[in-house]
Amino acid sequence: MSRGVSACLGRVLLVLFLVFVPLIPQAMAQADVQGQWSTLNYSMTINPIHVVLMHNGKILVTTGSGNCPPSQSGCPSGPPYNGSNHSGAVVVDPVAKSITQLSVSWDMFCNGMTVLADGKVLVTGGTIAYDPFLGIQNTNLFDPATNTFTTVQSMAHGRWYPSVNLLSDGRVMTFSGFDEHGGTNTGVEFYTEGSGWSSPVSAGWTPPLYPRFHLLPNGKLFYSGSTPVSMIFDPSSKSWTNVASTNLGSTRTYGTSVLLPLTPANNYDPKVVIMGGGNPATSTTELIDLGASSPAWSWGPDMSQPRIEMDGVILPTGKVLALGGSANDEDATTASLNADLYDPASNSFSSAGANAFARLYHTVSLLLPDATVWLAGSNPARGNYQAHVESYQPAYLFTRDGNNNIVAAPRPTIASASSNIAWGGQFSVSTPDAANISQAVLVRPGSSTHAFDFDQRLVGMSFTAGSGSLTVTAPPNSKIAPPGYYMLFLINNKGVPSVAAFVLLNGSSSAPAPTVTSTSPNTGTTNGGTGVTITGTGFRSGATVSLGGSAATSVNVVSSTSITATTAAHAAGASNVLVTNSDGQSGTLPNGYSYIVSNPAPKVTAITPNSGPATGGTTVTITGTGFLTGAAVTLGGTAASGVNVVSSTSITATAAAHAAGAVSVVVTNSDNQSSTLANAYTYVPAPAVTSMAPSTGPANGSTGATITGTNFLSGATVSFGGTAATGVTVASSASITVTAPAHAAGTVDVVVTNPDGQSGKLAGGYTYSAAEANLGLIVPYGDPDSATIAAGQTASYTLSIGGQGMSGTASLSCTGAPPSATCSLPASLTFNATTPTTFTIKVATTARLTAALPPPVFASALPKPAPSSPASWLWTMALGMLFVPGTRVPKGSVRRWRRYLWLAPLMLLFFTVSCGGGGSMGNQQAQSNGTPSGTYNVVAHASSGSNTGITSLTLTVQ
Numbered sequence: 001m002s003r004g005v006s007a008c009l010g011r012v013l014l015v016l017f018l019v020f021v022p023l024i025p026q027a028m029a030q031a032d033v034q035g036q037w038s039t040l041n042y043s044m045t046i047n048p049i050h051v052v053l054m055h056n057g058k059i060l061v062t063t064g065s066g067n068c069p070p071s072q073s074g075c076p077s078g079p080p081y082n083g084s085n086h087s088g089a090v091v092v093d094p095v096a097k098s099i100t101q102l103s104v105s106w107d108m109f110c111n112g113m114t115v116l117a118d119g120k121v122l123v124t125g126g127t128i129a130y131d132p133f134l135g136i137q138n139t140n141l142f143d144p145a146t147n148t149f150t151t152v153q154s155m156a157h158g159r160w161y162p163s164v165n166l167l168s169d170g171r172v173m174t175f176s177g178f179d180e181h182g183g184t185n186t187g188v189e190f191y192t193e194g195s196g197w198s199s200p201v202s203a204g205w206t207p208p209l210y211p212r213f214h215l216l217p218n219g220k221l222f223y224s225g226s227t228p229v230s231m232i233f234d235p236s237s238k239s240w241t242n243v244a245s246t247n248l249g250s251t252r253t254y255g256t257s258v259l260l261p262l263t264p265a266n267n268y269d270p271k272v273v274i275m276g277g278g279n280p281a282t283s284t285t286e287l288i289d290l291g292a293s294s295p296a297w298s299w300g301p302d303m304s305q306p307r308i309e310m311d312g313v314i315l316p317t318g319k320v321l322a323l324g325g326s327a328n329d330e331d332a333t334t335a336s337l338n339a340d341l342y343d344p345a346s347n348s349f350s351s352a353g354a355n356a357f358a359r360l361y362h363t364v365s366l367l368l369p370d371a372t373v374w375l376a377g378s379n380p381a382r383g384n385y386q387a388h389v390e391s392y393q394p395a396y397l398f399t400r401d402g403n404n405n406i407v408a409a410p411r412p413t414i415a416s417a418s419s420n421i422a423w424g425g426q427f428s429v430s431t432p433d434a435a436n437i438s439q440a441v442l443v444r445p446g447s448s449t450h451a452f453d454f455d456q457r458l459v460g461m462s463f464t465a466g467s468g469s470l471t472v473t474a475p476p477n478s479k480i481a482p483p484g485y486y487m488l489f490l491i492n493n494k495g496v497p498s499v500a501a502f503v504l505l506n507g508s509s510s511a512p513a514p515t516v517t518s519t520s521p522n523t524g525t526t527n528g529g530t531g532v533t534i535t536g537t538g539f540r541s542g543a544t545v546s547l548g549g550s551a552a553t554s555v556n557v558v559s560s561t562s563i564t565a566t567t568a569a570h571a572a573g574a575s576n577v578l579v580t581n582s583d584g585q586s587g588t589l590p591n592g593y594s595y596i597v598s599n600p601a602p603k604v605t606a607i608t609p610n611s612g613p614a615t616g617g618t619t620v621t622i623t624g625t626g627f628l629t630g631a632a633v634t635l636g637g638t639a640a641s642g643v644n645v646v647s648s649t650s651i652t653a654t655a656a657a658h659a660a661g662a663v664s665v666v667v668t669n670s671d672n673q674s675s676t677l678a679n680a681y682t683y684v685p686a687p688a689v690t691s692m693a694p695s696t697g698p699a700n701g702s703t704g705a706t707i708t709g710t711n712f713l714s715g716a717t718v719s720f721g722g723t724a725a726t727g728v729t730v731a732s733s734a735s736i737t738v739t740a741p742a743h744a745a746g747t748v749d750v751v752v753t754n755p756d757g758q759s760g761k762l763a764g765g766y767t768y769s770a771a772e773a774n775l776g777l778i779v780p781y782g783d784p785d786s787a788t789i790a791a792g793q794t795a796s797y798t799l800s801i802g803g804q805g806m807s808g809t810a811s812l813s814c815t816g817a818p819p820s821a822t823c824s825l826p827a828s829l830t831f832n833a834t835t836p837t838t839f840t841i842k843v844a845t846t847a848r849l850t851a852a853l854p855p856p857v858f859a860s861a862l863p864k865p866a867p868s869s870p871a872s873w874l875w876t877m878a879l880g881m882l883f884v885p886g887t888r889v890p891k892g893s894v895r896r897w898r899r900y901l902w903l904a905p906l907m908l909l910f911f912t913v914s915c916g917g918g919g920s921m922g923n924q925q926a927q928s929n930g931t932p933s934g935t936y937n938v939v940a941h942a943s944s945g946s947n948t949g950i951t952s953l954t955l956t957v958q
Contacts, residue, residue, distance in 0.1 A: 031406050032398040034353040037339075040389040042097045046086055047385040048377040050111060051364045052455075053445035054144040055119045055485035055502045059092040059366065059374070062123060064109035067362065068383050069130040071688050071710075075383060078659050079105050091147055094368055104149060105637070106138050107659070112164035113447050114172055114454055116193055117483035117506060118542040118582050119144060124174055124191075125159030128657050129614065129686070131761070135160030135178045135185065137638070137656070139197070153196035153554075154639055158657070159185050161209035165454060167235055168219045168478040170541045176207040180616065180657040184209075188238065193542065194555030195564065201238045210450045212257040215457075217268045219479040222290060224257040224272050230288070230297070246286055246297045252277025254329070254361075254451040256312040258320050260344050261441070263460030267291075268480050273300060273342065275322055276307035277451075279329040283307070285342075301349050305336035309451055311365040313373050314458050315394055316441055316489040316497040319343050321352055321373055323392070324359035325451075330380035332358040339392065355390050364448040367456065369487055369500040371397065396496050412437060412490045412498040420504045421474045423481070429463075429470045431490060431498075437465060438493045440472050442486035442505070457481070474505065481505055483541065506541065506582055513585035514538035516592065519577050523594045527601075528569035529672025532593070534577060539563050542582035547593050548575025569672060570595045601673040602626035604680070607665050611682040613756040616657035620681070622667060627651055630670035635681050636663025660685030686758035687711045689765065692750055696767045700803055701742035702781045705766070712736055713754040720766055721748025742803075742834070745770035776804030776836060777942045777949035786954035791931045792847030797953050800838045801942055802831030810944040812839070817938055818957055820846040820931040825940065841940055843955055848930030933957050 047066035051059050066087050068075035081088035082103035089102040109127040116122055121142040128134040135158030140149045159177030162185070166172055172191040179185040184207065187200030213221045213233070221233040228246045233239070246252070255277020262268040269291040276282060285300035307325030314320050320342040327334035335358035340349045355375060362379035372393050378386035399409040412433035421427045431437065440463045447455040459481045463472040470490070475481035487500035516536040524530030532552075534545060538560060545552040545565045552565035563579065577592035604624040612618030620640075622633065626648060633640040633653045640653035651667065662682045668674035689709040697703030704727075707718065711733060718725040718738045727739035736752065750765035779785040780800045787795035801810055809830050814823040825841040938953045 031393070032395050032400060032409075034351050035341075035392055035394040036398070037353050037355045038391050038393070039356055040097065040391055042099065042389060043387040044090075044092075044376055044385070044389060045083070045099055045101065045387075046088065046090055047362065047379050048364050049109060049362050049379075050113050050447070050449035051366060051376070052113050052115060052121050052447045053366050053368070054115070054121065055445065055504075056144050057093075057095065057369050057502070058144065059094065060089065060113075060121055060142055060144070061092060062089045062104070062108045062111060062113065063087060064089075064104065064107040064111070064126055066385070067109060067379055071130070071690075072383055078661065079107065081105075081107065089149075094374060100147065102147060102149070104140075105151075106136060108140075110161050110450075112159065112162040112174055112177070112454070113449075114164045114166050115445060115447065115484055116141075116166070116172070116542075117170040118193065119485050119504070120193070122164065122172055122191065122193075123149070124155065124164055125162045125177055127160055128158060128180060128659065132182045133160050133178050134158060134180050134182055134615070134657060135162070137180065139191070141193075151637075155189055155197055156187065156200045157185050161450070163211050163213055163454065165213045165215060165221060166482045166484065167215065167221075168482050170478075170483045171235075173213075173221065173233075173235060175203065175213075176209055176211050178209070188233075190235070192556055194544075194553075194557065196554055203240065205240070208251070210452060212274075212452050213454075214257070214259040214270070214272055215479070215482060216270050216290060217262060217480045222270070222272060224274055224288075226252045226255060226277060243290075244288060244296050246274070247299055248278075248282065248284060248286065250278060252282070253279055254309045254325075255282075255307070256310050256322075256451050256453075258312045258314055258453075259457060260320075261314070261318040261458040261460055262475075262480055263318075263441075264462045265460065268459075268476075271344070273312075273320065273344075275303060275312055275342075276310045276325060279308050281306035281308035281325065281327050281329075281336075287347075301342075301347060303340045303349060304338045304351065305340075307336045309360050309363060310336070311359075311363060311375075311448065311451060311453075313365050313367050313446070313453070314443070314456050315367065315373075315396075316371050316443060316458070316487075316491060316500075317394075317396060317439075317495055318345075318441075318458060318460075321365075321392065321394070322349075323352070323355065323365065323373075323375065324363045324378075326358065326360055330361050332360065332380065335360065341394075352392070352394070355392070357386055357388050357390065359386070362450070366446045366448055366453075367443060367487075369502070371489065371497040371499070396494075399494075409494070409496045411496050412492045414488065414490060414498050414501045415468075417488055417501045417503060419502075420506065423474055423478055423505070424476050425474050426471055427474060427503075429472055429488070429490065430468060431470060432468060433490070433492060433498075434465045434468055434470050436492045436494075437463070437470060437490050438495075439489075439491040440470060441489050441491065442475065442481060442503070443489060443500070444481075444484065444486055459486075504582075512538050514540070514543065514579050514581055514587040516577055516579050516587045516589035519589065519592045522592065523596055524567050525599070525671045526570060526572050526595045526597060527599075527669075527672040528567045529670060530567045532565055532567060534563040534565065534579060534589075535561060536563075536579065536587060536589075537561055538581070538585075538587070539579060540581040544580045546578045546580075548573075548595070550575075567593070567595075572597055599628065599669070599671055599673070600626050602628070602631065602667050602669050602675045604665055604667050604675045604677040607677065607680050610680060611684055612655050613754075613758045614658060614660045614683040614685055615758060616655050618655045620653055620655055622651040622653065622665060623649060624651075624667065624675065624677075625649055626669070626675075627667060628669040628671065632668045634666045634668070636661075636683070655681070655683075658683045684756060684758070685711045687713070687716065687752045687754050687760035689750060689752050689760045689762035692762065692765055695765060696769055697740050699743060699745045699768045699770060701740045703740040705738055705740055707736040707738060707750065707752060707762075708734060709736075709752065709760060709762075710734055711754070711760070712752060713756070715755040717753050719751045719753070721746075721768075740766065740768075743768050774804045775801055775806060775810060775942050775944060775947055775949035776831070777801050777810075777940065777951050778836075779951060779953075780836065780838060785952070786956070787843075788956040788958065789845065790958050791845050791933065794842050794844040795955055797841045797843075797938075797940075798838055799841060799940055799951060800836035801829060801949075803834060803836035805833050806944075806947065807832040808944045810942040810949075813941045814841060815939050815941065816936060817843055818845065818931050818934065818936045818955065820929070821957075823938060841938075841953070843938055845931035845957055846929075848932075931957055 076085040083101035107127040137154040158180035162177030190198040283306040310325030323339040339352035341352040375390040415430040418427040444457040490498040550568040554566040574591040577589040580586040606623040642654040662679040725738040753759040817823040
C-alpha cells in the first residue's frame with residue numbers, strides 16, 4: 001500500500017512539474033515585474049553615433065561620415081554629408097515617429113555634444129581623416145527651433161573622441177580627443193556662448209579618449225575613468241587632484257559611469273557607480289561616495305552579464321538601467337541582451353528583461369519625456385549598422401486589473417508648470433494628482449555616445465501639496481543643477497512617473513527686464529567686426545544683442561551690468577542697440593550706435609605654393625591688395641595659423657589640416673571685409689595602400705612585389721615592417737614596384753610615404769615566411785651559375801654562404817672539374833645567421849696541343865688506306881710464302897716465279913704502309929693533351945658540423 005501511494009504521489013508531482021515549470025519564465029518575464037521591450041516601427045536612416053535629447057522632445061543625431069571612410073566603396077567621399085550618402089545628421093521625433101534629414105558641411109563623426117543653458121546644442125570636434133584618425137577643430141551650434149547649424153569659433157586644436165561637460169556657470173569644458181596631428185589633445189578649453197573658446201590650459205597628463213566626467217555639487221568635475229585612477233578637476237584653479245583607485249585595477253574600456261540622484265533627502269551627496277568595461281568585459285560594478293572624508297571605491301553588485309560598449313540610463317525613479325554590450329568587444333556572438341536594473345537604495349540588481357538586437361560599438365540610449373528608454377545603433381563593422389530602434393517600458397508603467405491581467409498603470413499628470421524656474425525659488429505645478437505625489441524630480445536630457453552619457457543628471461526637489469497643485473522648491477544652486485532645460489517628472493506613491501514637462505532653470509523667473517544705458521565705442525564701420533561694450537542693468541546669461549536689427553556675434557555677458565559683443569555688417573547710419581535676455585525680456589538704447597563708411601575690401605590674387613598635404617603645416621604666401629593688420633586667413637573654411645600681415649599686399653600663414661581637394665582662400669580684414677580666391681589651394685590627399693602582390697615571401701627578402709593603391713607620388717618610399725624596401729619604382733599614382741627587404745618571419749605592415757611626408761599603410765599587408773635554418777650555400781640573386789670558356793681560360797663564379805638562420809665556420813670544397821682543370825676556392829669561411837658572406841670559385845682549364853706521325857713521301861699518291869685488320873696481315877703472309885725460297889710450288893713454274901722474287905720486299909712494304917700493317921704504326925692518328933671540350937657539372941660543397949650544403953655550377957669548355 002505504501003509503495004502504491006508513493007508511486008501515485010510521484011506521478012502527481014511529475015505532472016505538476018511539467019505543467020508549472022514552463023510557466024516560471026513567463027511569470028518572471030511579466031511586464032509589471034521586469035518591464036517590456038519592443039521594436040519600434042521606424043528605422044534609423046543614418047548610423048546613430050551621437051544623440052542628444054532637446055527641449056522640444058526631439059532627438060538630434062549626428063554622424064558625419066558615420067564610420068564609413070571615403071576609401072571604402074559606398075561611403076561618403078567627403079562633404080557635404082547628407083541624405084544622398086546616408087550621412088550627416090537627422091532629427092528624430094519619437095512621438096510622430098518621423099525623421100528629418102539635415103546636411104552638415106564637415107565630418108562630425110565621433111564629436112562631442114552637450115546642451116547649452118539656452119537649449120542650443122554645442123557640437124565640437126570630429127574627423128579630418130581616417131587611419132590614422134585626425135581630429136577637427138570645428139565647432140557648431142544647433143538651434144532646435146530652426147533645425148540649423150551655425151559655425152562658431154573653432155577650438156585651438158582638433159579633437160576626435162572629446163568629452164564636453166556643462167559647468168555650473170553655463171560654460172562648457174572640453175578635454176581629450178585626437179588632435180589634427182593624431183596625438184591626444186591634453187589641453188583643457190572652455191566655451192562661453194557669445195564669446196567663444198578660451199586659450200587651452202595643459203592638463204599635465206594624457207587622458208583616455210572620451211574620459212568620463214561628472215559635475216559635483218561643489219562645482220568641481222569628477223573623472224571616473226576609464227583608467228583605474230580617479231581624479232577631481234577644479235575649473236577655477238585648473239588643477240587636478242588624485243582621489244582614489246578602482247578595485248578592479250584595470251581599464252574599464254567602454255564601461256559606463258553614472259552619477260546617482262542628488263536629492264534633499266541625501267543632502268545632495270554625490271555618489272558615482274561605474275559598471276562593466278574591459279576586453280574581455282567584466283560584470284563587476286564599483287561605487288564611490290565623494291561626500292566622504294576619504295572617498296574610496298567599493299565593490300558593488302555584479303550585473304547578470306559582462307558588458308563592454310554598454311549603456312547606463314538613469315530613470316525618473318532614480319534606478320539605473322544597465323543594458324547592451326558584449327563579453328568580447330564588437331563580437332555579436334557574445335552579446336549581452338539581458339538588461340539589468342540597479343537600485344541605489346538596496347544596492348542590488350534585478351532583471352529588466354532582454355532586448356532583441358545585439359547592441360555593440362556605437363550604441364546610444366536616452367530617457368525620453370514619456371519615461372521610456374530609447375535604444376538605437378550598433379556598428380561593429382565599418383559601412384553597416386543596426387537600423388532597428390527599440391524601446392524599453394519600465395515595470396512602473398504596468399499594473400494588474402481585478403482579473404490579474406497586465407494593464408497600463410494610471411499615471412499622474414502635469415496640467416501646467418512654470419516654464420522658467422530659478423535656483424532656490426519656488427514654483428507651482430498644477431496636477432489633479434497632487435495628493436498622491438511622492439517625488440518631484442528634474443532630469444537633465446541626455447547626450448549619449450560611446451558607452452557614456454555626458455549630460456544625464458537627476459536632482460530631487462522638496463515640495464508641498466495643495467489642492468490641485470504642488471509648490472516645488474527648485475534646486476539650491478547651479479552647482480547641483482547647472483543651467484538649462486530639464487524634464488520635470490512627478491512620481492506618485494506607487495512609483496509611477498508622469499509624462500515630463502520641460503522647464504528652463506536659469507535664475508530669471510522673476511527678474512526685471514534689462515536696461516541699456518551706453519555703448520562703447522558708439523561708432524564703427526559698415527562692414528561690422530567692431531568690438532563693443534554695452535553697459536546697463538539686468539543682463540542675464542544667454543542674452544543676445546542686435547544693432548539696427550542685425551545680430552551681434554561673440555556676445556559675452558560679463559556681468560549683470562556689462563556685455564561685450566562684435567557688431568555685424570550694416571548700412572551706414574544710427575541704429576538702436578537691443579539686449580534680449582533668455583527669458584524674452586529686452587531693453588533698448590535708441591540710436592545707441594552709428595555705422596560709418598569703411599575701408600575698401602581686400603582682394604586676393606594669388607597663393608604660393610598653391611598645394612600642400614592634407615595634414616596641413618604648409619607655409620603659404622598670399623598676394624593681393626588692401627590687407628589690414630589683424631587680418632584672418634581661412635583655407636576651405638579652416639582657419640590658418642601663424643598669420644602675419646607682411647604688408648598691404650602680402651600675408652604669410654600656415655595651412656591647417658583639411659580634407660583633400662581644391663579649396664577657396666579667404667582673407668578677412670579686421671573690419672570684417674573679406675575677399676575670396678576660389679579653389680586656389682589644393683590639399684593633396686595622403687596615399688592609400690589597398691593591396692600588394694605577392695603578399696608573401698621568404699625572410700631573406702629579395703622578392704619583387706607590386707603595391708596597388710591611390711595617390712602615390714614620384715619619389716615615394718616603401719617600408720616593410722619598418723625596414724626600407726629597395727628598388728622602389730613609382731610606376732603610376734596607383735602602382736609601385738619594390739623589392740622586399742630581409743625581415744624576421746611574420747606578418748608586417750606595408751607603408752608608402754610620399755615626399756610630402758604623408759603616408760598610407762596596408763596593415764598586415766605582407767607575410768615573411770620562416771625558412772628552415774641552413775648553411776645557405778647559394779648563388780646570390782642576380783649572379784650567373786654557368787660559364788662558357790675556351791680551353792686554357794679560367795671560369796669564375798660568385799657564391800654566398802650564411803644568412804639562413806645558422807652561423808659558424810664552414811669547410812669548402814668542389815668536385816666535378818673537367819680533366820686537366822683545377823678548382824680553387826677558400827678552404828673555409830666564417831658565416832652568420834642573418835647576412836650572407838660571398839666568395840669566389842675559379843675553375844682553371846688547360847690549353848690543348850696537337851702532334852702527328854709524318855706519312856711516307858708517296859702516301860699522298862696512294863689510295864686512302866683501309867683500316868687495319870687481321871685480313872691484311874693474312875694477305876701479306878700469303879705473298880711472303882709465295883716468294884720465299886722453300887715454298888712448295890709446281891716445278892715448271894719455279895724459275896718463272898723466282899724471277900720476281902726481288903719484288904717481294906717491295907710488296908710487303910706497300911701493304912704494310914697502305915693497309916696499316918695490322919700494327920699501331922699503320923693506324924697512327926693526331927694525339928691531344930689539355931682540357932677536352934664539353935659541358936661539365938662543377939659542384940661546390942660546404943660542411944659545418946653535421947650540416948652540409950651543395951650548389952651546382954655549369955661549365956662549358958669549347
